[in-house]
Amino acid sequence: MDAKGRVSVPAFLRTVIERRGDSRTIVLAKHTQFTCLDAYDPAYAALKHAKLERLLEKEETDADAQLIYQQRNLMAFAATEEVPYDSSGRVVLPPMMRRKGGIGDLALFLGTGETFQIWNPTTFLADPNIPEDMKDIARYRLEERGVSA
Incomplete structure (x- = not known):
């Protein structure tokens, strides 16, 4: 991360984003369970909305289903930021x-299927819910940068 808050989105992620749509944009959101950011391309937002709709249909007999659906939508869409990246893949991560x-x-960027996550490597290594094999990846990336874990 440079002084302006710019970081490069890895090429393997940019390739997927650009294949799915014309936009050189990523959507950032607080991950619902981990202390990291969840990130995805704008086209994934429509899929995410459809998933929330299906979940509501499954839970519609629950008296609180509509409230829970609204809360999920707020977290999924209102608490996000779309940020463009330049031709070299640099993106500014907004302060919030x-x-x-x-x-x-x-x-630390990690692909997770349809989305990817952006972590503070130290937080990633300290999280007891992360498997050791995955932590080895973070340690290796830190070693590449000359940072001790």
Whole structure:
């Protein structure tokens, strides 16, 4: 991360984003369970909305279903930021998103299927819910940068 809050989105992620649509944009949100950011391309937002709709249909007999649906929508869409990246893949992580994700001067990008996550590597290594094999990836990336874990 540079002084302006810019970080490069890895090429393997940019390729997927650009294949799915014309936009050089990512959507950032606070991950619902981890202290990191959830990120995806704008086209995924429509899929996310459809998933929430299906979940509401499954739970519609629950008296609180509509309230829960509205809360999920708020978190999924109102608490997000769309940020463009330049031709070299640099994106500015907005200060609020950096705070929500606990991102400091280093960012660890991990593909997770339809989305990807952006972590503070130290937070990632300290999380007891992360498997050790995955932590080895973070340690390796830190070693590449000359940072001890």
